[in-house]
Amino acid sequence: MLLNKIKQIPIGYSEVEYLDKKYGVSRTDFNNGKSIKIYAEELGGNNFISLNYYITASSESLKPCEMPEAKVTHFLKHYKLKS
Template sequence: MILSKIQNLRLGYSEVFYNHKKYGVTRTDFNSGRSIKIYAEELGGNDFVSLNYYITNMRENLKPCEMSESKVIDFINNYKLI
């Protein structure tokens, strides 16, 4: 489910709503889509969300960048596309 929500974000830059605030989101894919980087920044605020997602032959791996996994999962599960 996490992967499908990540893939719903457009490649490159887009904007979403999360927690009643607007975020600018950049999605970059590497290795034919097997590695995905997401960076979201609250527009006009201080919050951000950063993660890498890796797809291997054995499993999928979520790696938050300098924040809790629960914060990243909440963002991915609850953002709304504009």
């Protein structure tokens, strides 16, 4: 489920809504899509989300960047893409 939500974020820059606030999100894919970097920053605020997601032949791994995994998974499950 998390990978589906990650892949819904377009590569490059986009904007999403999370907890009734607007976030600027950057998605960068590496290694033919086997490594994904997401950085989201609250526009006009000070909250941010940062993560890496790795896909190998045997597993998938979410690696939050210096924040609790629960914060990252909550963001991924609840953001809404802006049109």
